[in-house]
Amino acid sequence: MQHFYQSVYDLIVETSTNLPGDVRRAVQAATEKEDKGTRSALSLSRISDNIHMAECNVSPICQDTGMPTFIIHCPVGANQIIMKKQILEAVANATKASKLRTNSVDSLTGANTGDNLGPGTPVIHFEQWERDEVEVKLILKGGGCENKNIQYSLPAELEGVGKAGRDLDGIRKCIMHAVYQAQGQGCSAGFIGVGIGGDRTSGYELAKHQLFRHVDDVNPHPELRKVEEYVMEHANTLGIGTMGFGGQVTLLGCKVGVANRLPASFFVSVAYNCWAFRRQGVLLNPETGEINGWSYPRGSEVSFQEAFEASAEAAKNVKEEDRREIVLTTPISEEQIRSLKVGDVVVINGTMHTGRDALHKYLMDHDAPIDLNGAAIYHCGPVMSKDESGEWHVKAAGPTTSIREEPYQGDIIKKFGIRAVIGKGGMGPKTLAALKDHGGVYLNAIGGAAQYYAQCFKKVEGVDFMEFGIPEAMWHLETEGFAAIVTMDSHGNSLHADVEKNAFEKLSALKEPVFK
Ligand SMILES: O=C(O)C[C@H](O)C(=O)O
């Protein structure tokens, strides 16, 4: 197994940077289905560009590495201790090479281990099988979509769809509710894996395992196939759309598995995965550890080159006056902000500051290290690399889910005079009220488009709070051409609230029993 380390390293790089072929086809199909010229269509084309860029740059598709989870099948007698050691080595080295973000954080102190190793990370499962080969599968499922996983205990009363009993129709209701509650926050359009039965732990595990199925496979179990088909058809009537911007495509895949349960329990567990559905696998020669084949079609088999060129061409052909783009340079004035409304595309130049969970908590009762009057704050935990001369570079930098900052954001906007908050998935009523009072705007960037946004950061001007770790530090970035959509304005309008309300009506229309 002298090649085992290298094969695992190659698997990590492939998974992080090159979206598999079956996932790409689903994104392509969504692009074809979405109404042309809409915000969702525009976002899907940015997503396609990003997929292409990540492949070309051999850089992370999304900055969030998630919890690297390995599933290994090996013949009887294979040395699992050595395999585990080499997997850890490969993870640490891929992190050093900026193919993965430093994502392992001490839950109590918040300290980042810096190499993705630590208690419980990465996750490694071994299983023996009769075949004379080793299979290593890997999934990188980000934290934002992980937060949208949900587990139901039946019977239950669910908002919108009402009573969900211990039967196929109750299961149907749970799944539809799961898609509804995710809204755009898990970077829709997404994929879901559903586990029926088991206990709380094995139910979630079963759900996550469904994500290892091929996007285009057909469930051999007739009842489950019916549920999958129903969900695929009806989830897309909820109108949530890409990034929750509203639209025709909300779900790209639904896979349901079943296990036995206890008489007292009936769990329906749902694992939500964003469009940046990064999972791949390799089949290895059991003697040498060399790669014999890949478990899923590779990204390079479904090229996005053409789509990339077409969207670059289309962008060139848009007339200046049709662009409806407002270019703002930081610091931004109140007057400029008050002139913006939901739906405008804003292009930001000047300095932008990143800040996410640790920073927001800190700023509540401390001063900021720099003047934030008129500033644009970006909810983002980037992948960074330092060159030999000690200079930092942004390697991947898409937005993180903003709603986590809801308890702090309104106060922080007012305390420091921030004018633009950039993130994804939208924020709640407290922030909306602060935007109105103070004169601020929320801009929704496209989640997962980490390569697309990284190119907007021309230089790292400085960094504060490195003690929070790379993703949580406050990076000061010289920015050029960072485009995002106003989804919450200073006049009390929120596209997120509108889309959610509309989706709730659509969900409620699915209350009547379907599977009797
Ligand atoms: O941690 C991140 O960078 C993003 C996260 O995956 C999210 O979706 O919020």
Ligand code: SF4
């Ligand atoms: S930012 Fe979006 S695309 Fe990236 S891991 Fe989080 S949910 Fe997925």
